[in-house]
Amino acid sequence: MKLPLNSFSRLALMLLLLALYACGTAPVAPVEIQPQTDPVTAAIDALLSSASRSSGSAATTLTLQALEAMLNADMLIRASNLAQQINDLDDLPLELQLRAALVQAEIALRQQQPDVALRWLTGSAGAQIVIQFADQPELQQDYYLKLGNAYRNSGSYLEAASAYLEVSKLTQANPNQTVHDQVWASLNKLSDEALGDFASTTNSYEARGWIELVRVVRSEQYNIKSQLDSITQWRRIWSQHSASNQLPSSLSRLQQTWEQRPRHIALILPLQNAIGNAIQEGFLSAYYQALGVSREVPRISVYDSSDATSIYPIYDEAVASGADLIIGPLDKYLVNQLQQLDDLPIPTLALNYADEASTNSSNLVQFGLATEDEIQQAATLAWNAGHRNAAIITPQADNYLRLQNTFAEIWLNKGGRLVSRSTFSGENDYSDVIKRVMAIDSSEARADSLLDLLPRTNMEFTPRRRNDIDFIFLIANPGQGRQIKPTLAFYFAGDIPVYATASIYDGLNNQSTNQDLNGIVFTTEPWVLNSSDPLKTEITSNLRPVQGTLQRLRAMGIDSFRLYARLRQFADKEIDSLQGATGTLSMSENGIIHRNLDVARFVNGIATEAESSSNDSD
Secondary structure (H helix, E strand, C coil): CCCCHHHHHHHHHHHHHHHHHHHHHCCCCCCCCCCCCCHHHHHHHHHHHHHHCCCHHHHHHHHHHHHHHHHHCCCHHHHHHHHCCCCCCCCCCHHHHHHHHHHHHHHHHHCCCHHHHHHHHCCHHHHCHHHHCCCCHHHHHHHHHHHHHHHHHCCCHHHHHHHHHHHHHHCCCCCCHHHHHHHHHHHHCCCHHHHHHHHHHCCCHHHHHHHHHHHHHHHCCCCHHHHHHHHHHHHHHCCCCHHHHCCCHHHHCHHHHHHCCCCEEEEEECCCCHHHHHHHHHHHHHHHHHHHHCCCCCEEEEEECCCCCCCHHHHHHHHHCCCCEEECCCCHHHHHHHHCCCCCCCCEEECCCCCCCCCCCCCEEECCCCHHHHHHHHHHHHHHCCCCEEEEEEECCHHHHHHHHHHHHHHHHHCCEEEEEEEECCCCCCHHHHHHHHCHHHHHHHHHHHHHHCCHHHCCCCCCCCCCCCEEEECCCHHHHHHHHHHHHHCCCCCCCEEECHHHCCCCCCCCHHHHHCCCEEEECHHHHCCCCHHHHHHHHHCCCCCCHHHHHHHHHHHHHHCCCCHHHHHCCCCCCEEECCEEEEECCCCEEEEECEEEEEECCEEEEECCCCCCCC
16 A cells, blocks of 8 residues: 555654654663762771771871861761770870870760869870970860860869969960850859968969959959959059950950949839848848949839739839839749749849749749758758768648658659658647657557567567668758757667758857757858858848848848849859859759858857858769
């Protein structure tokens, strides 16, 4: 059959298209895509490859270069695994020993193991650093910086400061801000006594200048203007000191903090009761003390919240009056109302704690005499003293049962055992309470059972107490404590240590009366123990005498005023603590002010300040 030309052309075109389609759908061999190697990883692999083909010092040098590159690239796991292969350093040249020790120390520091880092840094290589590498200041700086970090992370702040001071001397021509901040932070962790001991053992111009700077700033910590004047005077005297040219960051920003301080404070308190009056007395006493130093004090407006059922009208009135800081309220239910707001228009220092720890507003800071701080510190004191088995004695009211549970939770979280709980009500005979705690009642019950079986003339009975209690945690007032402690002795438990909260001491020097409290260790506000404070002397002379809780509330009022210009510093982490009348104050991330109190012991009826070991070692 002969197709027309046009039909043939169409057929040819179709065949051509089919051929092209077939070519297009024919299977194509896959192209292998090589993964791209990170240049840093490739360089590390090349170093390790070269090290594997080398031996001795050459191999170690290449391995250390690879480890240093891994740490720079944050390859901690890989670096840690490789570093385990470097153990025996004694046969290596001293510089390689030091480099290996620095690498191992850096790995340990990043793994939160400061003690391991110290073992590497204080070995034979570390001991030779000053002698052998005086001509390599960068290597010395690296060594002392890591040594300072290791000591700081292990809580050895004097040793940390000494190491950072070595770095400061090495960089004196070109001061390093980070190093200065570390020197400052470490020295500020030292007590006045430890700082004095350090000053007496050093002849270094650099060290003595730093110590004096800490002293002058610390002595004026309650007044920023006085601190600024003292720093200016210090810089004149220590004009050649490295810190004179470059102050620690927190001090260089102090002028700005002062300029941004609150100028108008609204104080909200229930003034129709003794508690509110005591806080106001302390607040105004601190205010007038500051006024005696400088006329640059804030304006104070006082609002009475005695009958308030809602904080909002008073708060809004204070804001409308132009206040740029509010201190108060005191009542918990009013603080709860503030805490529920999404935001607060101005910074607010509440004088109590809301029921919920979290807050919606960054402007809300909460401060008070929280017994929980005392419980935490007492538990830590007992734990650091080696005690592991605890008994608790508290009043029977709901608030005290809550505190009992708080202690139990803290103690169990530390790994301790709670072997006995007991409560009391009233102030009568405490024999039954102590019998329950010491299991004397069980011993007597066993004796009664035996007496029912045996002739009474054939049996003598001496009650025995349990022997698995290391210490007793006590919440009681002085009158209750004066009966409980002797009752413990009567029931063969006089040798068991007793730790108590601040409520055990009324602040009065009743030596004969307090003999019955002898041996009790307790935490208390520095204001209560410090009889040499000029402000306390003035208050004692001019105001009515108070004791116990009202003394502590006056101290709280003092701290609430002294905190007014420091709240920004706490929030910006320019300071981490302030020595207050109610304790050493610090602030957590959620705006809660915590206190670390002084520790005291009753000795011959006198509350005597004791050495604190409350730093938690957990």
